[in-house]
Amino acid sequence: MWVRAWRKFLRNKLAVLSGIFVVLLILTAFVGPFLLPYTYDGVDYAAVYQGPSLKHWFGTDELGRDILSRLVYSLRTAMTVAFGAESITLVAGVAVGALAGYMGGRVDNLLMRFTDIMFAFPSFLFNVMLIAVMGRGMLTIFIAIGLTSWVGLARLVRAEVLKIKSREFVEAGHAMGASHWDIVTRYILPNVLGPIIVTMSFGVPGAMMTESALSLIGMGVAPPAPSFGALITAGQRFVLSYPHMLLWPALIFAFTLLAFTWMGDGLRDAFDPRDQ
Amino acid sequence: MLRFLSRRLGFMVIALVFVSLLTFILMHMAPGNFLDAKRISSGDVSGDEQASVDVIAEMEKRYGLDKPLYIQYLTYMKGMATWDMGPSFQFPQMDIQEIIAKAFPVSLTLALFSVALSIIIAVPLGILAAVKQNTVWDYCSMFLSMIGNSIPAYVLAVFLILFFSLKLHWLPTAGWTEPKHVIMPVLALGLGSVGGIARYMRTSMVEALRQDYIAAAWAKGGSFTRVVLGHALRNSLIPLITVVGPQLARLMVGTVFIESMFRVPGLGSYFTLAANTRDFPLLMTSSVFFAFVIMMMNLVVDLMYGFLDPRIRFE
Numbered sequence: 001m002w003v004r005a006w007r008k009f010l011r012n013k014l015a016v017l018s019g020i021f022v023v024l025l026i027l028t029a030f031v032g033p034f035l036l037p038y039t040y041d042g043v044d045y046a047a048v049y050q051g052p053s054l055k056h057w058f059g060t061d062e063l064g065r066d067i068l069s070r071l072v073y074s075l076r077t078a079m080t081v082a083f084g085a086e087s088i089t090l091v092a093g094v095a096v097g098a099l100a101g102y103m104g105g106r107v108d109n110l111l112m113r114f115t116d117i118m119f120a121f122p123s124f125l126f127n128v129m130l131i132a133v134m135g136r137g138m139l140t141i142f143i144a145i146g147l148t149s150w151v152g153l154a155r156l157v158r159a160e161v162l163k164i165k166s167r168e169f170v171e172a173g174h175a176m177g178a179s180h181w182d183i184v185t186r187y188i189l190p191n192v193l194g195p196i197i198v199t200m201s202f203g204v205p206g207a208m209m210t211e212s213a214l215s216l217i218g219m220g221v222a223p224p225a226p227s228f229g230a231l232i233t234a235g236q237r238f239v240l241s242y243p244h245m246l247l248w249p250a251l252i253f254a255f256t257l258l259a260f261t262w263m264g265d266g267l268r269d270a271f272d273p274r275d276q
Numbered sequence: 277m278l279r280f281l282s283r284r285l286g287f288m289v290i291a292l293v294f295v296s297l298l299t300f301i302l303m304h305m306a307p308g309n310f311l312d313a314k315r316i317s318s319g320d321v322s323g324d325e326q327a328s329v330d331v332i333a334e335m336e337k338r339y340g341l342d343k344p345l346y347i348q349y350l351t352y353m354k355g356m357a358t359w360d361m362g363p364s365f366q367f368p369q370m371d372i373q374e375i376i377a378k379a380f381p382v383s384l385t386l387a388l389f390s391v392a393l394s395i396i397i398a399v400p401l402g403i404l405a406a407v408k409q410n411t412v413w414d415y416c417s418m419f420l421s422m423i424g425n426s427i428p429a430y431v432l433a434v435f436l437i438l439f440f441s442l443k444l445h446w447l448p449t450a451g452w453t454e455p456k457h458v459i460m461p462v463l464a465l466g467l468g469s470v471g472g473i474a475r476y477m478r479t480s481m482v483e484a485l486r487q488d489y490i491a492a493a494w495a496k497g498g499s500f501t502r503v504v505l506g507h508a509l510r511n512s513l514i515p516l517i518t519v520v521g522p523q524l525a526r527l528m529v530g531t532v533f534i535e536s537m538f539r540v541p542g543l544g545s546y547f548t549l550a551a552n553t554r555d556f557p558l559l560m561t562s563s564v565f566f567a568f569v570i571m572m573m574n575l576v577v578d579l580m581y582g583f584l585d586p587r588i589r590f591e
Contacts, residue, residue: 117291122570124529125295125563128551129302209428216430217536217548232434236537239449243442250434254427261426 005194008270015266018259025256029076038066040073041224049242059244061234067245070226071252074212077227078256081142082207086200088146089153094196096150097157098184102165112158115151123148127210128219136222141214145207153199160192194271201267205260212253228253284578288571295567296356296560300349303556339365339557352560364558366549372561375546380565382452383542386534387527389458390466391520398470399516402477406485407504417478421471430533433464450539461538465530469523476519480512487511514584521577525570 009015038056044064052059058067100111127144134140164170165188173187208228214220215229223230228249235246336342339362340351355361361372401420404413423432440447440460451457484490485508493503532544539545543562550559 116287117294122529122566124532125547125566126298128548129299129559129563132551132554133302133305205426213428213430213533216533218552219548229430232430233537236434236437236449239437239442243438246434247438250431250438254431257426257428257431258422261422 001194005270009266012266012269014262015269018262018266021255021259022263025075025259026079028072029079032072033069033076036066036069036072038069040069040226041065042069049238049245051242051244058248059242061245062238065224067231067248070231071248074226074228074231074249075252075256077138077221077225078208078211078253080138081145081211082204084139084142085145085149085207085210086203088143089150089203090196090200092146092150093153093199094157094189097154098161098189100154101158101161102180102184102188104162108158111154115154118148118151123151124210124213127214128217131214131219136219138221138225141211141220142207145210149203149207153196153203156195156199157192160195161188164188164191198264198268198271201260201264205257205264208253208257208260281579284575288568288575291571292564292568296353296564297349299560299563300352303554303559304345352557355557356561356564361557361561364550365555366553366558372557375558376543376561376565379541379543379546382540383528383531383535383544385458386461386465386531386540386542387524389462390469390527391524393462393466394469394473394523395520397466398473399477399513401470402474403481403504403509405474405478406481409482414478417471417474419471420467421475424468424471427468428533429464429468429530430537432467433460433534433537436460436464450537452538452540457538457540461531461534461540465527465534468530469527473516473519473523477512477516480515481508484508484512514581517577517581517584521573521580525573528566528569528573 009019042065044060046064047056047060048062048064050056050060050064056066056068058071060066061070096111096115100108126148130144130147131140134143161184165183170183170187173183178187211220212227212229212232215227216233217229218233220227220229231249232246232253235242235249239246333342340348343351352361355372359373364370364372364375367375398417401413401417405411405417408414437449437460441449447456447460485504487508490503490508493507498507529544531540531542532548534540535542535544536548543566546558547562547566549555550562
């Protein structure tokens with residue numbers, strides 16, 4: 001399965017290019033800060049509102065802060081939040097989904113009604129309120145996003161587990177006396193890994209969007225720490241005089257999201273069991 | 277039918293109670309409240325301690341914050357049930373139902389205009405993509421759906437601002453006082469949904485064109501207008517409701533960010549403000565109201581689906 005999926009992924013040029021771009025973005029986000037000549041909050045009143053130049057590749061903002069540095073740190077914020085939120089999603093979604101699907105009966109019913117309500121509740125409202133409770137900060141944001149985004153994965157895992165648990169090889173496992181834990185972790189879950197990876201790869205840009213949306217309405221990471229959403233809000237204020245302050249954050253953010261989505265598309269096609 | 281409706285409405289009530297409870301609990305777990313913020317901002321901390329304590333006690337009494345929590349909760353719920361929520365913290369001169377009555381039509385206008393815009397563009401595009409597969413129309417709809425799926429409305433809004441305000445000087449960058457102000461928020465919200473709806477339209481049109489009765493219609497010598505726009509379109513529009521409905525609900529939430537970007541005084545702006553300033557009554561009402569609108573929309577979509585397609589039975 002893995003070799004076939006990998007070969008199929010490699011045949012999709014757009015997905016491979018996006019994958020390379022994603023790796024570069026991750027490197028930029030986590031290694032970039034050490035290479036930058038400026039910090040994200042280094043104020044320089046002698047160099048405010050500068051357009052792109054050799055010294056400041058993407059120009060400077062209203063306080064003379066280097067926009068490139070702020071973009072790199074925004075990317076880091078987005079990535080940290082997204083990966084943090086996705087790990088919560090992974091643990092909660094797989095645990096709840098596998099439990100509901102494998103146990104069936106009353107446990108299944110209870111867990112699924114709970115996900116129904118979570119589904120009906122607009123997760124964005126929940127995010128805003130959780131952040132109001134826990135305070136603004138990187139950690140609280142990814143916890144809030146993680147707590148609201150596991151529902152979809154839980155439903156997917158449950159459906160897959162239901163499909164797989166009646167197959168012969170699982171029955172063989174039962175017959176050989178494997179424990180429930182072994183059945184779930186060794187027999188069933190490895191077969192659900194494909195759909196899980198695909199969901200997660202779409203979850204990352206989704207979490208990034210939520211993070212910057214929260215920061216757009218003033219509920220994201222606390223300033224002066226940058227985020228794409230905060231940069232866009234700031235840039236919009238000065239757009240008529242200094243458009244570079246708005247253009248770069250939006251453009252870089254858009255390409256980041258596109259790269260993740262295209263890579264996700266490639267992964268989805270690669271793991272699609274329908275065409276062999 | 278009646279059983280279906282009563283079960284759905286019952287579920288909605290339970291979900292709304294859940295939402296209100298969650299909001300209430302989260303609200304009261306939050307460190308600090310509106311009055312603290314007020315005290316700090318008015319500089320009373322260093323001044324006359326006793327006077328400010330008295331004022332706070334007085335205000336707490338007026339807003340019922342001195343009562344036990346369950347009484348406070350029940351008061352909120354009673355207020356919402358009778359549509360009389362009392363004044364908000366932030367706007368003491370206005371009752372909350374007045375704020376909602378003023379702000380909700382604004383958000384609804386945005387959402388309805390954007391849905392209308394996306395349908396007007398998406399349906400013809402979807403038909404063209406289905407009839408002329410693998411042509412420029414097909415790729416155009418694919419491109420738009422990709423953009424719409426991966427780039428949020430507030431980022432699209434940036435490119436619209438750069439184009440219409442900076443480059444062409446046609447539209448103001450933000451505000452909500454003249455009709456001109458409606459254009460960019462609606463474009464930003466609507467364009468994102470065009471691709472998705474067009475792709476869906478294409479799929480269901482392709483499906484409809486494969487049916488026997490369409491072959492019969494062609495065989496009888498029906499024109500393009502008659503066969504495609506008369507017979508096939510009618511049947512391919514039904515599944516469209518399933519995407520447009522959730523889209524409308526998504527737009528309602530999406531308006532929160534677009535409203536904040538374009539400074540539109542809609543429900544989303546008030547919700548954000550309420551959360552940022554710990555305006556408990558306003559936050560409580562707006563979050564329950566949001567949830568109510570979204571669930572109601574989903575229910576209406578399900579009902580319409582059944583009315584339009586007689587093959588569907590409610591159970």
